[in-house]
Amino acid sequence: MAASIAQICVKNIRSFPLRQIDLVYQQTSCVCAFFSTSSPLSQPKKLKHVINYQRTHAEVARALRKKQNFLHHEMVDKHRASPLQSGTEQVSEKTGEAAPRDYRFVMPEFLPNPDFRYRDKILEKMERQDMLRRRAVIDIPEFYVGSIMAVTVSDPHSPGKTNRFVGICIDRGGRGLQAYFVLRNVVDGLGVEVMYEMYNPTVHSIQVLKLEKRLDEQLYYLRNAPLEHSTFSFDMQPVTLPRDAPVPVNTTKVKLNPKPWEYRWERFNLKGIEPLELTPKMEKGIKAHAKPWEDYDLMLKYRQKVNEDEEKSIMTEVFQENTRIEGERKSSRAVLRRKK
Amino acid sequence: MASRTVLTLGARPLGLSHNLCGNLTTLTGLEWSSVCVQQVRYRRFPKFVVRPTTRRPWHVRKWTEKKDEFLDKSNEQFVREVIADKYAKTSSSPLKDGPWERNPYLRGTRRSGVLALKLGTLIHWKKDGTPFTVTVLQVLDNHVINYVPPEVYATYPSHCPHQGLRFGLQVVGSLSCDPRQFSKPYNNLFVKAGVPPKRWLTRFLVTPDAAIQPGTALNVNHFKVGDYVDTQGRTRDYGFQGVIKRWGMKGMPKSHGTTKSERKMGATGGGGDKDGIWKGKRMPGMMGNYLRTMYGLQICRINTRYNLLYVAGVGVPGLPHTFIRVSDTVLPRKQRTEDQMSSVAMPTWFEEDEEDPLPEEMFVDDVFQFTEPSLELEAEES
Numbered sequence: 001m002a003a004s005i006a007q008i009c010v011k012n013i014r015s016f017p018l019r020q021i022d023l024v025y026q027q028t029s030c031v032c033a034f035f036s037t038s039s040p041l042s043q044p045k046k047l048k049h050v051i052n053y054q055r056t057h058a059e060v061a062r063a064l065r066k067k068q069n070f071l072h073h074e075m076v077d078k079h080r081a082s083p084l085q086s087g088t089e090q091v092s093e094k095t096g097e098a099a100p101r102d103y104r105f106v107m108p109e110f111l112p113n114p115d116f117r118y119r120d121k122i123l124e125k126m127e128r129q130d131m132l133r134r135r136a137v138i139d140i141p142e143f144y145v146g147s148i149m150a151v152t153v154s155d156p157h158s159p160g161k162t163n164r165f166v167g168i169c170i171d172r173g174g175r176g177l178q179a180y181f182v183l184r185n186v187v188d189g190l191g192v193e194v195m196y197e198m199y200n201p202t203v204h205s206i207q208v209l210k211l212e213k214r215l216d217e218q219l220y221y222l223r224n225a226p227l228e229h230s231t232f233s234f235d236m237q238p239v240t241l242p243r244d245a246p247v248p249v250n251t252t253k254v255k256l257n258p259k260p261w262e263y264r265w266e267r268f269n270l271k272g273i274e275p276l277e278l279t280p281k282m283e284k285g286i287k288a289h290a291k292p293w294e295d296y297d298l299m300l301k302y303r304q305k306v307n308e309d310e311e312k313s314i315m316t317e318v319f320q321e322n323t324r325i326e327g328e329r330k331s332s333r334a335v336l337r338r339k340k
Numbered sequence: 341m342a343s344r345t346v347l348t349l350g351a352r353p354l355g356l357s358h359n360l361c362g363n364l365t366t367l368t369g370l371e372w373s374s375v376c377v378q379q380v381r382y383r384r385f386p387k388f389v390v391r392p393t394t395r396r397p398w399h400v401r402k403w404t405e406k407k408d409e410f411l412d413k414s415n416e417q418f419v420r421e422v423i424a425d426k427y428a429k430t431s432s433s434p435l436k437d438g439p440w441e442r443n444p445y446l447r448g449t450r451r452s453g454v455l456a457l458k459l460g461t462l463i464h465w466k467k468d469g470t471p472f473t474v475t476v477l478q479v480l481d482n483h484v485i486n487y488v489p490p491e492v493y494a495t496y497p498s499h500c501p502h503q504g505l506r507f508g509l510q511v512v513g514s515l516s517c518d519p520r521q522f523s524k525p526y527n528n529l530f531v532k533a534g535v536p537p538k539r540w541l542t543r544f545l546v547t548p549d550a551a552i553q554p555g556t557a558l559n560v561n562h563f564k565v566g567d568y569v570d571t572q573g574r575t576r577d578y579g580f581q582g583v584i585k586r587w588g589m590k591g592m593p594k595s596h597g598t599t600k601s602e603r604k605m606g607a608t609g610g611g612g613d614k615d616g617i618w619k620g621k622r623m624p625g626m627m628g629n630y631l632r633t634m635y636g637l638q639i640c641r642i643n644t645r646y647n648l649l650y651v652a653g654v655g656v657p658g659l660p661h662t663f664i665r666v667s668d669t670v671l672p673r674k675q676r677t678e679d680q681m682s683s684v685a686m687p688t689w690f691e692e693d694e695e696d697p698l699p700e701e702m703f704v705d706d707v708f709q710f711t712e713p714s715l716e717l718e719a720e721e722s
Contacts, residue, residue, distance in 0.1 A: 069540075069573060069574040069658065069662055069663045070574075070658065070659065070661060070662050070663075071457070071515075071539075071661045071662075071663070072661070073660075073661055076457065076661050079480065079481065079515045079516075079539075080480065082516065083424040083428060084423070084424060084427050084428065084481075084516035084517070084536045085480070085481045085515075085516060086428070086481070086557075087481065087557060087559050087647065088478070088479075088480055088481065088559075088646055088647045089645050089646060091646075117659060117660065118460060118660055119660075120459045120460055120660060120661070122459060122478065122646050122648070123459040123460045123462070123476055123660075126462075126476070126643065126646070126648065127462055130462075130710045131710075133710035133711050134710045136711075137710070137711065137712070137713060137714065138714060154469070154714065154715055154716050154717045155717070156717040156718055156719035156720070157719060161716065161717070176462070176463075177462060177463045177464075178463050199710075200465065200469075200471075201465050201469065201708045201710075201712070201714055201715045202469045202714065202715050202717060203714060204714045
C-alpha cells in the first residue's frame, strides 16, 4: 500500500508543474517517511489467529481445544504408519477370499464396538487373535437364538468334576472375549437359566443339538410362558441338518400365561407370541412408549453399526482363519481314526 | 470485602530499590501510567490446581504456524522424503560418543520409565478360572532425549531440596513428527539426541547409575513380565460439573414441597464456633483432567511385536489413546527380590543383549494362555 502511494506520488511529481511540487510534498511527506522505514519487501501485517491448514483435521481440532495428553484415533494410526516410526509393526489387512455376506450374523462377537472413541486397530486385532486361538482349542459351533445347545463346564463341586447343561438359547450378546449366551431349561419343575461366557477357559465343550432360529432376537418371554415351551431332555440326541442347507426358522407361536408378567411384553412388538388381548390401558401404554421415528433415524443406525469396509476386512480375516482351523481339525480327526 | 490496593512499578522490586537509593527524583518524576493500580484479592483455595489453560513459562514454544508458501505438491512430497531419509537413516546409530557405562541394578536404583499410549481394556483369566481385567498400553516410538545429571538438576527450580543429589533427570519423548510443524527452539531440544522431534515429552527422576544415553530407543522390553509398575496419566476431562457428579452428594428429594433444588448441595456450613464456609468445602467446579497414579500394577503379558504391555487392573487414568507414564513401582512391598535384580535390563534393554530373538508373546505363570487346553478345576481343600 505504502509502495503504491509512493509510486503515484513520484509520477505526480514528474507530471505536475513546478509550482505544485511543494504542495504535493506537503501532502505526501508522512507517507514517504513511513515507506522509508518499513522493510523493502513490505510484508503484510501478520494475523494472530491463523490456523495452519497443513495440519490434519484432528490436529487442528487439538490446537483449537487444549486437551492435554490425549490423541485423536486418526492421529494414532497416522503415527503408527509414519515412516519416522520404527520398532513397532503395523497391522496388515488381509486380502483373499472374502467372507459370505451374512457372516456377521454367524460370528457377531467379532464385530468391534461401534463407538469410535473406544476403538483401536491393534487392540481389536489382539483380541481377535486370542478369540481365534481359543476357537482352535475348543469347537465353538454356529448357533443362533432359539437353538438347543449343550454346554460342559469344569465344576470342582460336581461328582464327575464337569457339569453338562442342556437348554434353549434365549439370548446372545457381548463382544470380543466377553461374548456370552444364555441357556434356559426346566429342572425339577423349575425354570433354570445359565449364562455362559463363550471364551471362558472353564468351558470344555459347546454342542449344538438342534440348529434353528426363532422369530425374535431374545426369548426372555419364555419365563412367562408355560414350562413345556422351555423343557428339553438332557438325553436329547443331536439333530443333523443336510449339508449347505439354510438354517431353519422355527415359527411356533407361544401363548403367554396370564398376568403378572416380568415385563410388559405387549410393548416389545414380539413376533413369537400369540396375539394378546389388549386392554385400553395397555394400548395407551404402547402408544406412549412407541418410538416410530427410530425407523427413519439414519444417524442412529449409522452410529450403531461398524463401517462396512472395516466390517468386511474384519470378517474376511475371521473367515479365513476359521476355515484354516476347521481344516486342521478335520485332518487331525482323520489321523485319529486311522490310528484306531 | 477483603481486598487491598497494591502500588507496584513496572520494574522488578530489586531494581526499584536500587534506583530509589541512587536517585529519588526518578520516582517522583514518573507518570501515573507506569504504575499498576490493580486490586489483589486473597488467593483462592485450592491453591495449586493446574488447569489445562495454565501456561508454563519455562517451556519453549511448541507449535508454529509458519509455513513455506512456495512449496507446491511435488516439492512437498520431496521434502517429506528428505525428512524421512534424514531421520530413518541416522536412527541406526545416533550415538556420537561411545556407549555409556552400564551398572548393575542395586537396591536403591531407580530406572527411567517409558511413555505409553493407553489402548483400552480386555478380559483375561487366571489358571484358577477367575477373570480379571487388563489394560493394554502401547510403547510407541520412544526415545531418550536428554539426561540432566544431579548437580545440574539441583539448580532447577523444580528440584526438591530433600532429595539432595540422589536423582538426575531423564527426558523421554514419544511419537516422531514432521519437524516443520514445531518451532525452532522446540526442534533444537532434539538435536543432541539425533532423533526426530517428538509430539510428547516427559521426564523421569533416575539415579545416576541408571542414566541412559540420549538417542537410545526404548521399547517394551524395558520391563519384564511379572514386574510391578506405576502408571500415571491425566484423568478424563469432565469440565464443569455439579456436586452430585463431582463429589457424589445425595441431592435433595424430587417432590414433597422441594422446588429447584434436586441436584443442589444443601448447607455449606454450621453456626457458632464452626460457622462460615470452611476451606476445602466440596462445591461444583471443574472435574477431571488431573494427574493420577495407579501404583503397583502387575505386567501380566507382553507382546514384543506390537510393543504392548498388558497391565493387570482397571483404573489406569484417562480415555483410550491417553498418554501414560509407566515406570517401576515405588511401593516397597512390590520391589524386586535379590534374585530378580540380576535379570533387570539396566539401564534399558538393548537388542545386542539377547542371543536368541525374544518370543512374540510372554505371559506370567498364573495367567491362562488361549492356546492351552480348557481348565480342569480342583475343589479347594477345606
